[in-house]
Amino acid sequence: MSKHQGTIALFGTSADPPTCGHQALLEGLLAMFPKVATWASDNPMKRHCAPLENRKALLATLVKAIANPQLELVQELSSPWAITTLKLANTRWPSNELVFVVGSDLAGQIPHWKDARAVLQLARLAIAPRQGWPLQLQQLEALECLGGRIELLPMQIPATSSSEVRSQPKPAQIPAALWPLVLEHNLYGLATSP
Ligand SMILES: Nc1ncnc2c1ncn2[C@@H]1O[C@H](COP(=O)(O)OP(=O)(O)OP(=O)(O)O)[C@@H](O)[C@H]1O
Numbered sequence: 465m466s467k468h469q470g471t472i473a474l475f476g477t478s479a480d481p482p483t484c485g486h487q488a489l490l491e492g493l494l495a496m497f498p499k500v501a502t503w504a505s506d507n508p509m510k511r512h513c514a515p516l517e518n519r520k521a522l523l524a525t526l527v528k529a530i531a532n533p534q535l536e537l538v539q540e541l542s543s544p545w546a547i548t549t550l551k552l553a554n555t556r557w558p559s560n561e562l563v564f565v566v567g568s569d570l571a572g573q574i575p576h577w578k579d580a581r582a583v584l585q586l587a588r589l590a591i592a593p594r595q596g597w598p599l600q601l602q603q604l605e606a607l608e609c610l611g612g613r614i615e616l617l618p619m620q621i622p623a624t625s626s627s628e629v630r631s632q633p634k635p636a637q638i639p640a641a642l643w644p645l646v647l648e649h650n651l652y653g654l655a656t657s658p
């Protein structure tokens with residue numbers, strides 16, 4: 465029996481915009497978990513560029529392009545607060561084990577999230593490696609001190625970042641399937657980039 469049988473991987477993202485890194489992360493999760501749920505959310509620690517409606521549409525397009533029945537956009541889970549998302553997810557899937565997935569750049573900030581201890585109680589935490597953000601022992605210890613049950617995901621994800629795409633056009637970091645929407649709504653200045 466696979467150790468992840470019955471587990472649902474939860475992956476929330478600002479998706480401002482989704483990059484090839486988000487795509488690789490979702491595809492990596494699909495190889496490991498029987499079900500993956502994703503949604504676009506606002507982040508209380510960030511100022512977003514595109515409205516949530518546009519970011520949701522971009523992520524929905526990426527999900528459609530990945531075309532795997534194990535992957536679902538569950539936008540109803542969207543909240544700036546992980547605690548709210550996890551309460552909704554537990555109500556929706558009361559019998560499944562839940563794993564909240566983040567990149568290693570977020571490991572250090574999770575103890576400062578709203579109701580961090582409760583967040584770590586409601587789901588296990590899976591950490592995907594992000595290039596340039598090596599996990600530090602103190603970060604893992606701080607999470608474990610709060611009751612975190614942590615899994616490190618063996619994945620290789622390209623070093624893309626949404627903020628890099630926003631600060632300078634980086635067409636190669638945008639998944640091919642997103643281009644029609646990006647051009648239609650003239651998002652991120654990419655319509656006019658060379
Ligand atoms: N290239 C990547 N490698 C590993 N993890 C990633 C990568 N891109 C995003 N993530 C993870 O995916 C989740 C959603 O990230 P988000 O949508 O904020 O993208 P981002 O590139 O980090 O955005 P920004 O640059 O605006 O901070 C976070 O948990 C983040 O750590």
Ligand SMILES: O=C(O)c1ccc[n+]([C@@H]2O[C@H](COP(=O)([O-])O)[C@@H](O)[C@H]2O)c1
Nearest residue numbers: 476477478505507543544545546577578
């Ligand atoms: O709960 C919090 O305090 C909190 C603070 C920052 C980020 N989050 C969540 O972290 C996930 C990833 O956010 P982001 O912006 O890195 O894509 C997303 O689901 C956010 O709602 C949650």
